[in-house]
Amino acid sequence: MEHRHLGRSGLKVSEIAYGNWITHGSQVEEEAARACVAAALDEGITTFDTADVYAGTRAEEVLGRALQGIRRESIEICTKVYWPTGDGQNDRGLSRKHIMESVEGSLRRLRTDYLDLYQAHRYDSETPLEETLRAFDDLVRQGKVLYIGVSEWRAEQITDALAIAYHLGLDRIVSNQPQYNMIWRVIETEVIELSQKEGIGQIVWSPIAQGVLTGKYQPGAAPPAGSRATDEQGSGFISRLLTDELLSRVQQLNPVAQQAGLSLAQLAVAWTLQNPAISAAIIGATRPEQVRENVKASGVQLDPAVLTKIDDILGDQIVTDPAYTSSPRKRP
Numbered sequence: 001m002e003h004r005h006l007g008r009s010g011l012k013v014s015e016i017a018y019g020n021w022i023t024h025g026s027q028v029e030e031e032a033a034r035a036c037v038a039a040a041l042d043e044g045i046t047t048f049d050t051a052d053v054y055a056g057t058r059a060e061e062v063l064g065r066a067l068q069g070i071r072r073e074s075i076e077i078c079t080k081v082y083w084p085t086g087d088g089q090n091d092r093g094l095s096r097k098h099i100m101e102s103v104e105g106s107l108r109r110l111r112t113d114y115l116d117l118y119q120a121h122r123y124d125s126e127t128p129l130e131e132t133l134r135a136f137d138d139l140v141r142q143g144k145v146l147y148i149g150v151s152e153w154r155a156e157q158i159t160d161a162l163a164i165a166y167h168l169g170l171d172r173i174v175s176n177q178p179q180y181n182m183i184w185r186v187i188e189t190e191v192i193e194l195s196q197k198e199g200i201g202q203i204v205w206s207p208i209a210q211g212v213l214t215g216k217y218q219p220g221a222a223p224p225a226g227s228r229a230t231d232e233q234g235s236g237f238i239s240r241l242l243t244d245e246l247l248s249r250v251q252q253l254n255p256v257a258q259q260a261g262l263s264l265a266q267l268a269v270a271w272t273l274q275n276p277a278i279s280a281a282i283i284g285a286t287r288p289e290q291v292r293e294n295v296k297a298s299g300v301q302l303d304p305a306v307l308t309k310i311d312d313i314l315g316d317q318i319v320t321d322p323a324y325t326s327s328p329r330k331r332p
């Protein structure tokens with residue numbers, strides 16, 4: 001497993017990280033979750049990503065139990081705040097109150113004294129940015145959080161945050177966590193351009209488009225049993241990708257992967273890592289074999305001809321419009 005700096009910070013992360021959205025505390029039983037985490041550690045993954053909201057806070061608990069006993073200094077634990085964690089009006093967003101309360105819950109569930117990376121899961125238009133950044137900065141001073149990042153923020157929102165941090169001497173954002181894969185490339189212009197100038201690393205999610213880029217979903221066929229598309233929670237998130245047009249283009253990628261000596265999943269993860277702006281690709285898994293397969297994308301160099309073939313095959317299925325980076329207008 002190769003490691004990369006998280007943006008311009010001194011922190012190193014494994015270029016393939018493990019995340020537990022949809023899976024821990026929900027789609028998979030605890031035993032399978034533990035087996036996936038064990039496989040990730042065994043394969044050299046050191047960076048683990050979760051969020052307070054995943055599985056109604058249960059995902060953090062499962063990950064906390066699975067990582068118990070692992071030398072704390074040998075792993076990086078990343079979580080997030082913003083989406084609702086309760087029914088109350090302050091159980092959401094990026095107010096000082098919710099940040100200060102939610103971090104305590106995350107620390108307790110993850111069984112750790114500090115988080116390596118604490119991320120604003122979306123932009124909160126109902127809280128002054130200064131309030132959020134001061135709360136994050138206080139957590140850094142308290143030693144509860146080592147680095148701060150954001151997720152799915154637009155370039156201008158990141159720019160505003162950097163300006164406030166600079167003028168007030170507050171801790172600076174080191175990372176952004178956007179969706180990025182062969183078919184979803186909306187960060188490539190504005191967000192990456194700004195981030196590279198400012199030293200912000202991208203920890204990207206859904207590198208295999210939730211399983212779609214493995215080729216296991218066939219056009220015109222029912223989704224395979226046990227896959228995310230058949231899961232009660234997961235199906236709502238993956239359904240927009242299950243069009244015959246996209247699925248048949250993905251099938252056409254098979255010979256490209258074969259020629260490169262990779263599985264389709266490995267090709268997809270490796271594709272994200274070709275971009276130097278990417279600090280890590282966060283993979284999800286329901287079975288340890290998936291982790292073992294996908295980590296082999298670490299260190300793979302793809303030939304420029306392979307990249308061109310991928311672009312030609314996926315064609316108009318590729319989404320690039322930066323306007324798709326967005327946060328809810330009002331808090332959920």
Ligand SMILES: NC(=O)c1ccc[n+]([C@@H]2O[C@H](COP(=O)([O-])OP(=O)(O)OC[C@H]3O[C@@H](n4cnc5c(N)ncnc54)[C@H](OP(=O)(O)O)[C@@H]3O)[C@@H](O)[C@H]2O)c1
Nearest residue numbers: 019020021205206207208209210211227228283284285290
């Ligand atoms: N910041 C955000 O807003 C945000 C949003 C979403 C995700 N994330 C982060 O990104 C992480 C990864 O997201 P993701 O789970 O969508 O990533 P992904 O790696 O694109 O998809 C993972 C899913 O694909 C299937 N899969 C994985 N490897 C496979 C293989 N080799 N063969 C066949 N199927 C395979 C598995 O589902 P099945 O076996 O069920 O088919 C697995 O759970 C999350 O855990 C979370 O940490 C962040």
